[in-house]
Amino acid sequence: MTVKNRLIRYATDCISGKIISCKKHKQACTRFLRDVKREESGEAFFYWDDQEAQKIIKWFGFLRHSKGVLAGKPIKLTDWQQFHLCQLYGWRRKEDGYKRFKKSFVEVARKNAKSQEEAGVALYEISVQATKNKEVYEYYTAGVKRKQSKIVFEEAKLMLNGSPLKKKFKLTKSAVTHIKTGSFIEALSKDDGQNGDGTNPAGLIVDEYHQHKTTEFLDLGLGSNTKESLLMIITTAGMDLTYPCYTQEYNYCSKVLDPNVDVDNDEYLIDIMEIDPGDDISNEDNWKKANPIRMTYPAGRDKIRGDYKVATEIPEKMIAFLTKMLNMWVQQKENGYMNMEKWKKCEAKKLPIDIKGRPVYVGFDMSAKIDLTSVAFVIPYRNGKMDQTGREITEYIVLSHSFIPNQGKLMERVFKDKVPYDAWERQGFITITNSEIVDQNVVMDYVLNFCKENELDIQTLCFDPANASKLMIDLSDEGYIVEEVYQSHKSLNEATQGFREEVFMGTVCYLYNPVLNYSMSNAVIKKNNGLIKIDKDATTKRIDPVDATLCGYKLARYHEFTNAREEALDKFLENEW
Numbered sequence: 001m002t003v004k005n006r007l008i009r010y011a012t013d014c015i016s017g018k019i020i021s022c023k024k025h026k027q028a029c030t031r032f033l034r035d036v037k038r039e040e041s042g043e044a045f046f047y048w049d050d051q052e053a054q055k056i057i058k059w060f061g062f063l064r065h066s067k068g069v070l071a072g073k074p075i076k077l078t079d080w081q082q083f084h085l086c087q088l089y090g091w092r093r094k095e096d097g098y099k100r101f102k103k104s105f106v107e108v109a110r111k112n113a114k115s116q117e118e119a120g121v122a123l124y125e126i127s128v129q130a131t132k133n134k135e136v137y138e139y140y141t142a143g144v145k146r147k148q149s150k151i152v153f154e155e156a157k158l159m160l161n162g163s164p165l166k167k168k169f170k171l172t173k174s175a176v177t178h179i180k181t182g183s184f185i186e187a188l189s190k191d192d193g194q195n196g197d198g199t200n201p202a203g204l205i206v207d208e209y210h211q212h213k214t215t216e217f218l219d220l221g222l223g224s225n226t227k228e229s230l231l232m233i234i235t236t237a238g239m240d241l242t243y244p245c246y247t248q249e250y251n252y253c254s255k256v257l258d259p260n261v262d263v264d265n266d267e268y269l270i271d272i273m274e275i276d277p278g279d280d281i282s283n284e285d286n287w288k289k290a291n292p293i294r295m296t297y298p299a300g301r302d303k304i305r306g307d308y309k310v311a312t313e314i315p316e317k318m319i320a321f322l323t324k325m326l327n328m329w330v331q332q333k334e335n336g337y338m339n340m341e342k343w344k345k346c347e348a349k350k351l352p353i354d355i356k357g358r359p360v361y362v363g364f365d366m367s368a369k370i371d372l373t374s375v376a377f378v379i380p381y382r383n384g385k386m387d388q389t390g391r392e393i394t395e396y397i398v399l400s401h402s403f404i405p406n407q408g409k410l411m412e413r414v415f416k417d418k419v420p421y422d423a424w425e426r427q428g429f430i431t432i433t434n435s436e437i438v439d440q441n442v443v444m445d446y447v448l449n450f451c452k453e454n455e456l457d458i459q460t461l462c463f464d465p466a467n468a469s470k471l472m473i474d475l476s477d478e479g480y481i482v483e484e485v486y487q488s489h490k491s492l493n494e495a496t497q498g499f500r501e502e503v504f505m506g507t508v509c510y511l512y513n514p515v516l517n518y519s520m521s522n523a524v525i526k527k528n529n530g531l532i533k534i535d536k537d538a539t540t541k542r543i544d545p546v547d548a549t550l551c552g553y554k555l556a557r558y559h560e561f562t563n564a565r566e567e568a569l570d571k572f573l574e575n576e577w
Contacts, residue, residue: 003053003086008036010079022289024272027257031270032087045266046091046100053090057082059124062165066116066158069299075159080292081117084271088121101269103231105253108273109290109327111300114234118205119156121232123176125203126183127168133227137183137202142217144208149187152207156185188217202226209245210238214420218244237274237329239319241340242521246329247514274327281308281326290327337523337534337546338500344517346508351397355379359559360456362447363485363552365544366440366467372413372430372515373403373438374544375447377456378552380559395507396556400516400545401446402430403438417542419518429515440471459559462551485551489531495554496525496532519545 011029014021021029038044060075077085084106091100108114122139130137143149156176160166170177176185183202206217218231235245253270255263279286287295287304294300304325311321322328330341363376379397387393404410404421410432414421424430431446433439451458458480463472465484476482485491502508510516523546526535534546 002050003057003082003090004036004048004050006079007032007083007086010083020285020288022272022274022276024254024257024274025289027259028271029083030259031257032083035091045095046093048090049092049097050090052092053086055128056085056089056124059128060085060120062163063120063123063159064162066155066161072162075116075120078293078296080273081113084269085117085121088269098228099230100267102229102267104233104269105249106234106271106273107237107250107253107327108234108271108292109294110236110324111303112273112291112293114236115152115155115207116159118152118207118232118234119159121230122152122185122203122205123156123159123165123169125230126176126181126185127165127178129228130178130181130183130202135183135202135226136181137178137226138200139183139185139203139205140188140201141185141205141207142188143206144211144213146187148207148211152205153185153187200226201229203230203232206231206233207235209233209235209249210240210243212245213243215244215248237323237327239323239330240521241329241344242518250329272327275322281322287326290325335524335526335535337496337525338503338520340517340521342504343520346503346506346510347512347517348509349512351511352395352509353381353383353397355397356455358456359459360451361460361462361552361556361559362451362458363462363548363550363554364443364468365464365547365551366443366471367438367544372542372544373440373443374400374515374519374548375402375443376400376545376548376552377450378549378556379456380556380561382561393507394557394559394561395509396502396553398508398510398516398549398553400510400513400549401450402515402545403433403443403446404430405433405435405438407432413542419542421515424515427514429513440468444471444475460555462555464547464551483555485554487533487536489526489528489533492533492550492554493531495550495557496534498557499550499553513545515542516545516549519543522546 010019011032013019014029015026035044035046036048039047057077060077063075065071065073065075084104088101088104089099092098093100106114118141122141126137126139141149141152143151153176157171160169160171168179170179174186178184204217206212233249238245241247250272252263253268253272255261256265256268256270257272273292274290275281275286276289279289284301284305291300291304294304307321307325311318319330322330358379358381361378361380363378365374367373377399379399380394381397382392382394385393385395404413404425410421410425410430413419421430425432431442433442435442450456460481460483461475462483462485464487465472466487472482472484499508519542523543524535525532534543534550536543536547
């Protein structure tokens with residue numbers, strides 16, 4: 001049987017349920033079968049080379065397991081490994097015969113041979129591929145810490161022990177070099193003061209990408225002078241939903257896999273193995289979805305089973321179990337304010353109602369120096385939904401915007417926080433006021449213009465009185481209702497708890513805003529005699545948009561709705577009398 005036919009059978013078995021698989025892996029299988037049909041019809045720009053697919057299987061057979069009961073034995077790729085590795089090398093471009101895929105993203109739970117797979121590919125690339133293309137390949141492994149960067153690098157060395165291929169390579173402390181071509185594998189790490197500057201990598205392996213706070217390693221600019229460059233990402237889910245692995249790669253790859261979303265990328269190989277939302281995590285069959293290798297042998301199953309038992313007995317361990325063992329993205333933060341999964345469910349592509357003419361409560365968090373200044377527009381509304389007691393439910397739209405003094409302060413925050421404020425400014429989520437400190441007049445002009453453009457009825461301007469005393473007096477003199485929102489536990493407890501409850505109930509709606517999302521993920525709570533508030537002193541990360549939101553919500557939650565008749569009468573009396 002050809003490799004192609006084996007993959008077709010495997011994909012069909014996954015889709016049918018014969019092999020237990022998650023939704024995204026089934027989508028990856030569907031994508032493969034669709035590609036097969038495209039190739040056979042002659043419509044595709046690529047073709048299948050079974051010989052090249054067979055080569056990578058044979059290559060791993062020359063390498064050796066480095067750990068466990070299989071240590072020293074030849075590596076036999078599982079069906080799941082063959083599914084994506086054979087696609088990586090089997091699909092070829094009609095134009096020149098080069099690999100179709102330039103980038104690969106595989107997400108799977110811990111201890112499913114990720115490092116082994118990455119190391120084997122790196123060795124193959126610097127030897128077989130470099131020889132074929134008559135090039136010298138620079139291949140790098142990149143992790144957030146030096147130790148992490150070295151894992152794949154060291155695994156490559158270990159896999160050559162006992163291998164007939166070992167004599168083809170020179171192994172040193174800093175490099176694995178293919179003797180014939182001079183191609184090499186090295187580890188990159190910021191801990192070494194290295195960021196990849198000056199390199200021209202033919203290949204880059206980003207290990208455990210969920211730990212990376214930035215995209216700097218992905219931005220190296222692969223293979224400008226290389227015929228077949230390859231960026232390979234193999235990771236596990238993480239505990240921070242603001243990191244680029246989740247916000248960019250995972251979300252983008254999920255869209256590429258989803259046949260209902262019009263996002264295609266024929267040069268990106270994707271496979272995601274995870275437990276599905278709503279799955280019973282106590283059902284061991286569901287564990288197979290995230291553990292295509294580990295659940296196939298007794299020791300692997302026993303280890304997951306033991307970790308699950310601990311997680312059920314010690315709740316603090318459950319998040320680690322979900323991320324590491326079941327490959328589920330879960331936000332974890334000690335004393336964290338918001339469940340980010342529930343928060344993201346409140347995000348909408350468009351507003352549920354027309355906000356023109358609606359009441360709005362504007363919350364402010366004014367900075368003194370280089371912090372962000374943020375404003376939040378909290379719009380309460382009712383749409384006829386009733387709770388269990390028959391009372392009409394109030395829902396809230398939250399719109400947020402932030403300000404920073406000048407370009408220099410912006411880049412300072414980019415450097416210190418390792419967050420792309422510059423990109424967010426270009427996207428329109430942050431305004432530069434071109435001043436030494438945030439110009440409060442610019443902030444108020446923005447607020448008043450926004451409300452005017454959307455015909456919003458300003459009910460109250462809500463301020464933390466710090467850094468805003470004069471502005472509050474001026475606005476009050478102009479006829480606006482201005483309220484002080486003191487930053488005490490007593491003052492903020494109800495708003496802090498109430499807003500979170502609204503999010504959990506799904507009665508909050510906001511449009512995509514990375515600044516607000518980042519801020520929400522940073523927020524931690526401070527307790528005092530059973531009361532809570534956001535702790536401004538607990539983190540150096542920005543929480544200003546959250547403070548502004550809670551400031552506005554504190555007054556918005558008490559908004560009194562009037563019926564249309566009463567509103568018409570009020571307007572008549574205001575205009576005529």
